[in-house]
Amino acid sequence: MSEDFKSLDQEVQSLKKEVLDLNRELFVLEEELLFPANTQVAIFVSMDVGEFFALDSVTIKLDNKEVANYLYTPREAEALLKGGVHRVYIGNLKAGEHELIAIFTGQGPNARDYRRGATVKLEKGVGAKYVELKISDRASRAQPEFIVKQWD
C-alpha cells in the first residue's frame, strides 16, 4: 500500500473512532433525557422455538393505549431465532399498577397462521422496569405462546 493511502487510512480510522465514541455518548444521553431510570419501562421480545415459526408482528398496549406495533423483516426474525433480543418499546410509566397487553402474529409449520396474546399486571416501582416477552413453544409443543418475565 502506498504511503498516501496509509496516511489517509490512519486519518479515517481516527475519525471513525471519534464518531463511534460520539454515537455512544449520544445514545446514552438520549436515553437518560427521554427515559430516566426512575420512570423507565422497556419491553423486550425474544424467541425460543423448536419448530419452525416465522414471526410477523408484535403489538404492545399499556393501560389500554397502543404504544408499539412492530413488523419484523425476515432478517430481524432470523436474528431473534439466533438468540437476539429486540427492545421493541421503551417509555415512561408512573409508579403503581399498570396493565400490559402483548399480541404476536406469525406463521407456524404448514403455513398455519398464529395469533396469540398475553395480559400482564405490572407493578412499577422506583427504578427501571424491564419486561421480556418470550415467544416459546417449549411448554406446548408446536404451539408458540408468550412467556412473560419481569426484570427489575
Add this chain to the structure above:
Amino acid sequence: MIRLIKAKFQFQRIALAATGAFCVALAAGASEEVERPLVGTPQPVKDLHWGDVLFYFYQDDFLQALTRLGAAQDFNRLTHHTVEAELLKGGLYLSLGQHEEAGRIFRMLLNDNVPLDVRNRAWFYLAKVWYQRNYLQEAADALASIRGALPGDLEPERHLLEAQVLMYLGRYDDAVRALERWQPGGKRLDAWSAYARFNIGVAFVRTGRIDDAARLLDAVGQISPQTEELAALRDKANLALGFAWLKDGKPNEAKAVLQRVRLRGPQSNKALLGVGWADAAERRFTKALVPWLELRDRNLLDAAVQEAHLAIPYAYAQLDATRQAVEQYTRAVEAFEQESRRIDQSIAAIREGRLLDAIIENDPADKVGWYWQLQNLPDAPETRYLYHLLASHEFQEGLKNYRDLKLMQRNLASWELSLTAFEDMVDTRRQAFEQRTPMLQQVLDRVDLDGLEAQQRELELRVDEIERENDVAALATAREREQWEKILRIEEVLQRADPSDPLVEEMREKARLVKGRLLWDFNSSYKARLWKVRKELRELNVAAAEARRRWVLVERAREEFPARTEQFAERVAGLKPRIAQLSGRLERAAEAQNRYLAHIAIRELESQKKRLAEYSLQARFALASIYDRASSAAPSAGGTE
C-alpha cells in the same frame, strides 16, 4: 449490472499477476461471507441488553451493535456477560476497520483470569489484526500461542491464516507443511484448504518454483466444486498453472489444464487466450485461431479480448493468409482507437468527480463495515474499465473508507436533528421542575412525618404498657368502652345510693353481672386483639419507613434535579460544536479519499490506454511489414513483434 468476481478468502492479499506478455491478472476480492467474531457455542442470554446487542450483531448492523454495547456497559447492564462483551467489542471494532482499537481490546483479554477459549480467540483476532497491518512475525507468534482448537469456522480460518502468514514471511515450505499437517492434499479438499493451496501455489509460481506450484494448483484444479465460488477457484487454479506452464515452455501441459476452465465464466477469456498461445507455441496456428476467434467476439473491455485482436492476425500471417491478416489488423486498430476514445470519456467523467458516487449510489446497503464488499457496479463509462482496479486491496479499502465516511456523515446529520429535541427536553425539565416545586412543597408541608412518627412511637409505648399491665379493657372496641364506662358510672351512682333500698341492691347485682360479663368478653378477646394491634403496628412501621424513604428520595431528587438538569444542558451544549466539527472533518476526509481514488483510477485508465496504444502500434507495425513485403512482391510471413 456488472457483477464483480468474489472469492471466499477474506484478506485481500491474494491478488497476484503472472508476468510477461500473457497479461494475466489473478485478482480476488474479499469474502462475501461476513465474519462472525463470536463463532462458537452460543451462550444463553442472561442480560436482556446483551440480547439487544446480539439482535443487531446478527443482522450485521455493527454500528448499532457497538453503540448499544458501549451504552449497556456504561449503564452496567451486562454483569453476566462481561468477558463476552469485551470479546464482541473487539470483534466489532475489527469489523468496522478499527484495527488499533481491536488490538488494544484483545491484548487486554490476554491474561490468566480469562478462560482458555477466550484467550485463544483473542490471540487469533490479534493475529488477524497484525496480519492486516503487515506485522507478520507478530502474527505468527500470536498464532503459535493458541492452545487447542478454536470453535466452529475459526479453526479452518486459523490454519489458512497461518499458511498465509508463513507464505508472506517467505517460509513457503513451512506454509506447505502447516497445510499438510492440517489437511493432506487431494481431490477432496474443503474450501479453506483449497484457498490456502491456491494462494501458496500462486506464490510458488511467482518465485519460479513451478513444480511445487503445479503440485498444489493441480490438486485445486481438479476439485469437485459444490459452490460457484469453489468452481471459480478451480478455474483460477487451472488458469494460474496453465500460464505458469506456458511461461516455462510447456505448452502441451498448459493446454491440458487450461482446457479444464469453464467456457463461460470469469476466467474463460484468459483461458481461451492461453489455449490459443499453447497451440501457437507448437505452431498449430489453425488450432490457435479457434479459441481466439471465439474470444474476439467477446467484450473488448477485457485485456484478453484485446490481445486476441492482435493474436488473430498474427496467426493468419503465420498461415500466410495475408489478406485476412491485413483485415484483422485494420479491424484491431479501429477497435483500439474506439476503446481509447471511450477511456478518454471515462477519465473526463472521473475528473468531474462522478466515480465514487456512481459506485456508492448503486450499493443498496446502508451499513458501515470492514467486511462490506462492493457487489454490483453501475454500468457506466467510468466504472466499465475498472474491474481489476476495483478488486485490488488498495482501491477496495479506499472505497470502504469513503463509503464509511459518507455513512457516518449521514449518521451525524440525523443526530444533529435530535439535538434540537434534546435541548427541548432540557427546557421541559427546567419548566416542569419550576411548575412542580410549589405543589411539591405544599404536599410536603401538609405531611408532618415527624409528628406521625412521634404518634407511632407513642402508640407503641401505649401498647407496651397495656401488655405490661394486662389492661384488657384498654383494647376494647368503642362500643365496649362506652358500655364499660356506663357500667362504671352506674356503679358510682349506686355507690352513693341508699344501700338499704332493695332496688339498689338489685341494681348493684345487675351491674356486677354486666361488668363481669364485659370483663369476661375483654379477657377472651384480649390476646387476639393484642396480636392484631401488634400486627397493625408492624404494618404501620413498614408504611412509615416507606414514607420516610420516599420523603428522602423526593428531597434528594429536589436538591439534585436542578444540578442534573444543568449537567444535561452542558452535555447537550457541548455536543453541537463537536458534531459540527466532526462533520466538517468527515467531509474533508471524504473529499481527500475521493481525490485519491480518482487519482489511482485515472492512473489505471491511462495505463489501459497505454496498453491499447502499444497494441495499436504493434498492429500498425505488423501492417506496415505486410505492406512492405507485398510491395517488394515477395510473399513472406509477417510478424507482430
